[in-house]
Amino acid sequence: MKRITFRELTPMTTGWLALMGALLVVAAIAGAAVLYMEHQGHWVTGMTNQVVWGTPHVFAIFLIVAASGALNVASIGSVFGREPYQPLGRLSGLLAIALLAGGLAVLVLDLGRPDRLIVAMTHFNFKSIFAWNVILYSGFFAIVGAYLWTMMDWKMKGYYKGAAVTAFVWRLVLTTGTGSIFGFLMARDAYNSAVMAPLFIAMSFAFGLAAFILVVMGAYAGSGRPVAPELVTRMGRLLGLFCAANLYFVAVQHLTALYMADRGAVEAFILADGGIYTLLFWGVQVALGGLVPMAILFSKNATRCTVRFAAILVMIGGFAQVYVILIGGQAFPLNLFPGMEVSSSFQDGVVGTYAPSLPEVLLGIGGFAVAGLITLVGATFLRILPDSLAAD
Amino acid sequence: MTETTRRDLLKGAAGAVVLAPGLTLIAAKAQARAPGSAASAANRFGLLIDTGKCDSGCTACVDACKTEMGLTGHDRPATDVQYIRKVNVKDPATGAAHSVPVMCQHCAKPPCVDVCPTGASMKRADGIVLVDRHICIGCRYCMMACPYKARSFAHEDQTNQREANPRGKGCVEACTLCAHRIDAGAKPACVEACAATGKAAILFGDLADPNSELSRRVAAEASTRIRADLGTGPAVRYQGI
Amino acid sequence: MADIDVPVLGDPAEREIPAIHPGAMAGSKPYVAQAVHQEPLGFAGELPEDWQAKALGRMGDLLGRYRSLQVFMDICVKCGACTDKCHYFIGTGDPKNMPVARQDLFRSVYRRYFTPAGRALGAIGLGSLVGAKEFTRELLDEWFNYFHQCSQCRRCSVFCPYGIDTAEVSMAARDVMNHIGMGHKYANEIIGKVHKIGNNLGLPAPALLDTLEGLEEDVKDETGQDVKFPIDVEGAEVLLVTPSADFFAEPHVLGLIGYAKVFHAAGISWTLSTKASEAGNFGMFIGNYEQMRKISMRIREAAQELKVKRIVFGECGHAWRVAYSFLNTLAGPWDFLDPRYPVPQHILEVTDGLIKKGGIKLDKSGNDGMVLTVHDSCNVARASRMGDCPGGQFTIPRDVIKASVPKFVDMHPDTTHEKTFCCGGGGGLLTDELLDLRVKGAKPRMEALKDVIDREGVTHMAAMCAICKAQFTKILPIYGYDREMVVSVHQLVSNSILLGNND
Amino acid sequence: TGQAWAGDISPVIPKAQGACVDEPQAMRRHHFDYLKHQRDDTLRSGIRGAKYSLKECVSCHALRGHDGKAVPVNAEGQFCQSCHSYAAVSIDCFTCHATVPDKAPKTAGVTQ
Amino acid sequence: MTTLFAILFYTAFAVLLAGLGFKIAQFARTPAPLKIPTTPGPITTPGIAFRLGREAVLFESLFKSNKPLWIFAIIFHFGLFVVLARHLRYFQEPVWFWVGLVQPFGLYAGLAMVAGLGLLLLRRFVIDRVVYVTSPSDILMLLLLLGIGITGLGMTTLAHTDIIAVKAFFLGLMRFSIQPLPTDPALLVHLALVAVLMIVFPFSKLLHAPGLFFSPTRNQKDDPRERRHLSDWAAKLEAGRN
Numbered sequence A: 001m002k003r004i005t006f007r008e009l010t011p012m013t014t015g016w017l018a019l020m021g022a023l024l025v026v027a028a029i030a031g032a033a034v035l036y037m038e039h040q041g042h043w044v045t046g047m048t049n050q051v052v053w054g055t056p057h058v059f060a061i062f063l064i065v066a067a068s069g070a071l072n073v074a075s076i077g078s079v080f081g082r083e084p085y086q087p088l089g090r091l092s093g094l095l096a097i098a099l100l101a102g103g104l105a106v107l108v109l110d111l112g113r114p115d116r117l118i119v120a121m122t123h124f125n126f127k128s129i130f131a132w133n134v135i136l137y138s139g140f141f142a143i144v145g146a147y148l149w150t151m152m153d154w155k156m157k158g159y160y161k162g163a164a165v166t167a168f169v170w171r172l173v174l175t176t177g178t179g180s181i182f183g184f185l186m187a188r189d190a191y192n193s194a195v196m197a198p199l200f201i202a203m204s205f206a207f208g209l210a211a212f213i214l215v216v217m218g219a220y221a222g223s224g225r226p227v228a229p230e231l232v233t234r235m236g237r238l239l240g241l242f243c244a245a246n247l248y249f250v251a252v253q254h255l256t257a258l259y260m261a262d263r264g265a266v267e268a269f270i271l272a273d274g275g276i277y278t279l280l281f282w283g284v285q286v287a288l289g290g291l292v293p294m295a296i297l298f299s300k301n302a303t304r305c306t307v308r309f310a311a312i313l314v315m316i317g318g319f320a321q322v323y324v325i326l327i328g329g330q331a332f333p334l335n336l337f338p339g340m341e342v343s344s345s346f347q348d349g350v351v352g353t354y355a356p357s358l359p360e361v362l363l364g365i366g367g368f369a370v371a372g373l374i375t376l377v378g379a380t381f382l383r384i385l386p387d388s389l390a391a392d
Numbered sequence B: 001m002t003e004t005t006r007r008d009l010l011k012g013a014a015g016a017v018v019l020a021p022g023l024t025l026i027a028a029k030a031q032a033r034a035p036g037s038a039a040s041a042a043n044r045f046g047l048l049i050d051t052g053k054c055d056s057g058c059t060a061c062v063d064a065c066k067t068e069m070g071l072t073g074h075d076r077p078a079t080d081v082q083y084i085r086k087v088n089v090k091d092p093a094t095g096a097a098h099s100v101p102v103m104c105q106h107c108a109k110p111p112c113v114d115v116c117p118t119g120a121s122m123k124r125a126d127g128i129v130l131v132d133r134h135i136c137i138g139c140r141y142c143m144m145a146c147p148y149k150a151r152s153f154a155h156e157d158q159t160n161q162r163e164a165n166p167r168g169k170g171c172v173e174a175c176t177l178c179a180h181r182i183d184a185g186a187k188p189a190c191v192e193a194c195a196a197t198g199k200a201a202i203l204f205g206d207l208a209d210p211n212s213e214l215s216r217r218v219a220a221e222a223s224t225r226i227r228a229d230l231g232t233g234p235a236v237r238y239q240g241i
Numbered sequence C: 001m002a003d004i005d006v007p008v009l010g011d012p013a014e015r016e017i018p019a020i021h022p023g024a025m026a027g028s029k030p031y032v033a034q035a036v037h038q039e040p041l042g043f044a045g046e047l048p049e050d051w052q053a054k055a056l057g058r059m060g061d062l063l064g065r066y067r068s069l070q071v072f073m074d075i076c077v078k079c080g081a082c083t084d085k086c087h088y089f090i091g092t093g094d095p096k097n098m099p100v101a102r103q104d105l106f107r108s109v110y111r112r113y114f115t116p117a118g119r120a121l122g123a124i125g126l127g128s129l130v131g132a133k134e135f136t137r138e139l140l141d142e143w144f145n146y147f148h149q150c151s152q153c154r155r156c157s158v159f160c161p162y163g164i165d166t167a168e169v170s171m172a173a174r175d176v177m178n179h180i181g182m183g184h185k186y187a188n189e190i191i192g193k194v195h196k197i198g199n200n201l202g203l204p205a206p207a208l209l210d211t212l213e214g215l216e217e218d219v220k221d222e223t224g225q226d227v228k229f230p231i232d233v234e235g236a237e238v239l240l241v242t243p244s245a246d247f248f249a250e251p252h253v254l255g256l257i258g259y260a261k262v263f264h265a266a267g268i269s270w271t272l273s274t275k276a277s278e279a280g281n282f283g284m285f286i287g288n289y290e291q292m293r294k295i296s297m298r299i300r301e302a303a304q305e306l307k308v309k310r311i312v313f314g315e316c317g318h319a320w321r322v323a324y325s326f327l328n329t330l331a332g333p334w335d336f337l338d339p340r341y342p343v344p345q346h347i348l349e350v351t352d353g354l355i356k357k358g359g360i361k362l363d364k365s366g367n368d369g370m371v372l373t374v375h376d377s378c379n380v381a382r383a384s385r386m387g388d389c390p391g392g393q394f395t396i397p398r399d400v401i402k403a404s405v406p407k408f409v410d411m412h413p414d415t416t417h418e419k420t421f422c423c424g425g426g427g428g429l430l431t432d433e434l435l436d437l438r439v440k441g442a443k444p445r446m447e448a449l450k451d452v453i454d455r456e457g458v459t460h461m462a463a464m465c466a467i468c469k470a471q472f473t474k475i476l477p478i479y480g481y482d483r484e485m486v487v488s489v490h491q492l493v494s495n496s497i498l499l500g501n502n503d
Numbered sequence D: 001t002g003q004a005w006a007g008d009i010s011p012v013i014p015k016a017q018g019a020c021v022d023e024p025q026a027m028r029r030h031h032f033d034y035l036k037h038q039r040d041d042t043l044r045s046g047i048r049g050a051k052y053s054l055k056e057c058v059s060c061h062a063l064r065g066h067d068g069k070a071v072p073v074n075a076e077g078q079f080c081q082s083c084h085s086y087a088a089v090s091i092d093c094f095t096c097h098a099t100v101p102d103k104a105p106k107t108a109g110v111t112q
Numbered sequence E: 001m002t003t004l005f006a007i008l009f010y011t012a013f014a015v016l017l018a019g020l021g022f023k024i025a026q027f028a029r030t031p032a033p034l035k036i037p038t039t040p041g042p043i044t045t046p047g048i049a050f051r052l053g054r055e056a057v058l059f060e061s062l063f064k065s066n067k068p069l070w071i072f073a074i075i076f077h078f079g080l081f082v083v084l085a086r087h088l089r090y091f092q093e094p095v096w097f098w099v100g101l102v103q104p105f106g107l108y109a110g111l112a113m114v115a116g117l118g119l120l121l122l123r124r125f126v127i128d129r130v131v132y133v134t135s136p137s138d139i140l141m142l143l144l145l146l147g148i149g150i151t152g153l154g155m156t157t158l159a160h161t162d163i164i165a166v167k168a169f170f171l172g173l174m175r176f177s178i179q180p181l182p183t184d185p186a187l188l189v190h191l192a193l194v195a196v197l198m199i200v201f202p203f204s205k206l207l208h209a210p211g212l213f214f215s216p217t218r219n220q221k222d223d224p225r226e227r228r229h230l231s232d233w234a235a236k237l238e239a240g241r242n
């Protein structure tokens, strides 16, 4: 009979102001970086005609993928009826919206013509998976918004289950769509593969849950509300499972590619002699972001602290993973004349050079700030967070 | 435009198509379309490039393109715009080397068009693939998708544009097959420039017209398309590689 | 109480907004004051022939005197945001209990007689186009009924986008009615008693002395300590002004014992005053500045006569509003008091400060077995403050309660803090002829209480207002609960405070 | 509107010679719709030489400076800009489109 | 037509200015004898500015009380605000930089404004409590604004008018030099309704815009114990007190 009381965060406390201030400053700096890049043009970034998507896209894709994963907790609670997760459903929905908004903000602000955003929303090429994504993303906002509403307004209770299932399906489709942005690129050897879709789903589960765990722990520590340690370790074990799934699909991705003769070169590039990309792949993505956290999370004496640490590692590893997929995949030269040695004034036949520039990185970090701001404002003005997550 | 004139012009266009078979002898010289008529699916413009005639030291076509389209560089090769480039191809097995001009291949099934979210990348009825820069948002997905690396992004503000090729910061652009010249009945600038060097390595013509020189040569002589395996159906053919 | 439909209590988290039932409470009205109660206060004894002109004259006066009234009359956009916020509307479904509709009783007259559009259209019978109405006898009766169905709790003002406070309009309307002889018997009779005897209950000084002596004996018996209940002691440090209910009614008096124990334990000398033996100020309920001022002046006089250094108020909601918000205006400046203390102070501020500084010690076991919740009294919550920072009126009572009892639980957040629901008996409505209204108006509070009783095993609800305590002791049994569920905050302190060896 | 414009009340619009491609009243109200329509026709369907060509606008409305060279139509006080700054309309056309004709202006007079 | 509208706008402007000036002066001059802020409230002057700012920009109290209504109100008012900002271009030469920046949003703001008004109007017919408190003037007010919005949108999308001439007309009015006004029907209706709006503004609930800032429950500091607050008429009662 115990009621979960949801309560707004108290605004204007010192901690709240500090966090708010910090987020605003970061967002403002990102804004300045955008103005600079847009004014100068993209030549001031590290992006070129060879590596056309750079650091902003790494951030954006990471955030978008994490967004769909952040909805996990709500789905587990409502679609799969796991009660311990139900009180966190609202935060899960809010965080999903926030991360997606942060990611999209980065994506949009990196466009060559951000002033034509309205064009993007009024002109659709339905053959383009990208255009579908525009619809999937807007739909995600609408559906998760409605889902949140059904969680928060008792009069909408009747629609709760329906909204939950729709949101769950939608976000699977959404991640599939995001993965397919790459999967359908037959031009690029590193991408063109159907395994991209499930890989992205596994990634989303892991990154999203890691982000969620960090936000929950931060919010509860910051507002002085109690959390049961069992809840944290329980989420931690789930995170370990998702890490394993992610690693599994990474293995499938590379093993199938190795099997195809024409992919040998690109696989060798990523796995063996790609320099920074190889290092990021084995060192950060696989070891630091996959194996180590799994070891921590499945260990018998996982604590709040170690779970937090593992979640941070998963985030870092995930970031490296997106970086390797995105930038590594583009840096590897296009193969116009298979089997031939080529050279030109247009970087044919050479590994594309890409070095992130400061404004790009600032813009990307700004995406996290936007997500943070939305979460903070949402949890301050709406009843998102349970008063207590203590076990009773 | 009033209704009557438009209809008249369309009639004119239809007439031109009907007339086409009768004009075999001069078909290699593309006809200027009547003003007001639309590009027609009865045409499929393309190029045939004979790498044997092309010389690795020559950049006349590249230069002509720059002039025609008003492309100014900033000495930043990684970000400067190139509609056409010379690719030096060497067979490591045999040591055979070619110098190949590569531009947008005006694919029959262009991946750039498929992926473009707004429909800015598009294929005209006559097969010319263009970027409608009025609705291009600069997302660069088309550049990701093009297997030929044919597209460039305008990385900075542009000045001194040519009337015929409006271009500006933040949009993606590529070879237009000199659509403005074709529409006016002329050949692409690179084709003319190559002819002017005396090498005449590039042949322009209408692949849909079986009697065009282009069609006849393609039918008679061996030619290849770059990455034909991808099934994009380029309208640019090469001989000698 | 057979004739009262006791509302069915629902779930406070899932409260339905009732459909409107026009006329549901049309019959609810208090007694009209007789000339004997009216005239001593300077009001007309009965309704004169030219009441309309007089009423309009007084309205004009008030519009010119109170910016709140003038602005509120002009700026309501009829958005309806306030419509479901009043406990009387929630309890009765009578649309005239929607705050905006209640204001409109007044506003329609304002529009008809004080605005160009209303005057012009009203003259040709089209006033209704702009919501203007003739001030008829029927409308006046509605005024009397519905402005006495508002407890001036200000809940509506929290939710109105412009802060329109129906309480201000009710006060103005009651003032206008007093001026034309349509006073409210209960309120005016009480004001008469304050002027004559010094307190609302009309306890004369000897009776008071007697009671206090009895209390001293009781406490001695219970604790073995000589806790004093001093009155009219010149030179005491603190003058305690407390609602007269604290002198005898339960649970009020248990609170008074608590105050005495706190002063005793902390070693603060204090005194009551026969002249100011009442904290309550019904002048506010009838919206009459002069009455409110006159009643307040007794406290100034008492403080001066007794040469105290501080003034402390006992637990009472509307009394605290008048004290905290208005006393400085009405009876200040207080330059003859000790400048280190705010004037006036709330007894909870004193106790809370002592607990935090270690000036008194509490032992929670004194309240063993009790699970507490707290009712934020509306005038404390939305019209005043305690402590130095905004919101102290919520944290200080909770801190004191938590320090005194083993377990504390808050009621549903929509019913606490500034969103608290009135007990249903405030604003001068604590009279038996309005019992039906009081029961229905208590519905939202009772729902929230039932919720924590059922879910959290709450056994008691603390209140910090004489009216709330009186209302709840009456209403709780009607809803099937024990009247002793409601307790004074200082009753809890009294039960847990350690007297004697305090070092 | 054969009205003498008072300088600080109305914009001074440089005059081209001859006649516009359509009624000036209609052009004032609708030129942007016409241009947009034509833009799609030309670019997407390849229709050339129709009435409302931006190239043509520029070729008529770009004035010549004292040096005989054409002055950009979007320069301060020049044809397009004269109205657009007055009506606070900013157009991005000329970030791409040439602001002077490739050839000498067709009709327009010399700027003051 | 030109003369008619010139006279109409001079009149409307005079009424708006005099009426609003009178009302604001009245609000400002009427004393507030008692401290009645709704608590918890700010205790400092910057705090008050912040509170009023939140109310004026975010409609904070409305957010607390009714989320759907808040959304409708925000849609309408923000749309209105942007539309009005965009309209500044008709009245200034040169145009301020930021006014230039909002121009591209006119259409969307206009649509938002009209949609918001539509939703607000709908509320007046479906929610029983709101039906009860609505008088015809409330509906007329929404219809008036809807009329202005729809004719305005008509001009932005379908029946363009000669903006240059419209601006010249208004700049002319401001400089007492009457310029011809285009006679497009949409424009004439738009302007006539705007004149009506200007005339009714000071006599209607639209006073809520300035009124918010004079509302004592929102604009008073919560400091009655620290500072004695005494109005003139109340001070007179103190004559002869000890």
Ligand code: HEM
Residues within 6 Å of the ligand: C077, C078, C079, C161, E055, E056, E057, E059, E062, E069, E072, E073, E077, E120, E121, E138, E141, E142, E145, E206, E208, E209, E210, E212
């Ligand atoms: C400081 C400026 C303003 C503030 C803070 C403000 C705030 C509000 C709020 C909170 C509401 C109630 C919610 C609603 O019913 O929509 C409202 C209603 C309204 N406002 Fe405003 N407003 C402002 C200015 C204006 C102006 C300048 C106009 C018109 C020219 C306007 C026209 C209206 C109308 C017509 C309504 C009533 C909507 C209805 O009938 O439901 N407001 N305003």
Ligand code: HEM
Residues within 6 Å of the ligand: E080, E083, E086, E087, E090, E106, E107, E109, E110, E111, E113, E145, E148, E149, E150, E151, E152, E153, E154, E155, E156, E157, E160, E161, E163, E166, E170, E190, E191, E194, E197
């Ligand atoms: C004297 C004052 C006004 C003048 C001269 C005026 C004139 C105009 C004109 C010429 C347009 C068409 C804009 C275009 O085609 O780009 C327009 C649009 C519009 N007007 Fe007004 N108007 C005035 C006052 C108002 C007022 C007070 C409101 C709102 C209450 C309003 C609401 C609108 C709306 C919603 C649009 C469509 C959206 C837009 O283009 O911004 N107008 N107005």
Ligand code: SF4
Residues within 6 Å of the ligand: B103, B104, B105, B106, B107, B110, B111, B112, B113, B129, B145, B146, B147, B148, B149, B150, B151, B174, B232
């Ligand atoms: S070559 Fe590239 S840009 Fe050209 S049509 Fe093909 S895919 Fe598109």
Ligand code: SF4
Residues within 6 Å of the ligand: B115, B116, B117, B118, B119, B120, B121, B131, B135, B136, B137, B138, B139, B140, B141, B142, B143, B171, B172
């Ligand atoms: S950059 Fe432009 S043309 Fe290319 S996909 Fe994006 S919108 Fe389409």
Ligand code: SF4
Residues within 6 Å of the ligand: B064, B065, B066, B068, B069, B083, B084, B103, B174, B175, B176, B177, B178, B188, B189, B190, B191
């Ligand atoms: S066809 Fe025209 S645009 Fe294309 S490469 Fe040749 S000159 Fe350049």
Ligand code: SF4
Residues within 6 Å of the ligand: B053, B054, B055, B058, B059, B060, B061, B062, B086, B101, B193, B194, B195, B197, B199, B200, B201, B202
């Ligand atoms: S101009 Fe002709 S010969 Fe010269 S590079 Fe170009 S294609 Fe080759």
Ligand code: SF4
Residues within 6 Å of the ligand: C075, C076, C077, C078, C079, C080, C081, C082, C083, C099, C100, C159, C160, C161, C162, C163, C164
């Ligand atoms: S909330 Fe305020 S403005 Fe809205 S109807 Fe109620 S009193 Fe009027």
Ligand code: SF4
Residues within 6 Å of the ligand: C085, C086, C087, C088, C097, C098, C099, C102, C149, C150, C151, C152, C153, C154, C155, C156, C157, C165, C166, C167, C422
């Ligand atoms: S002050 Fe309280 S009782 Fe009066 S109308 Fe407002 S909410 Fe109802």
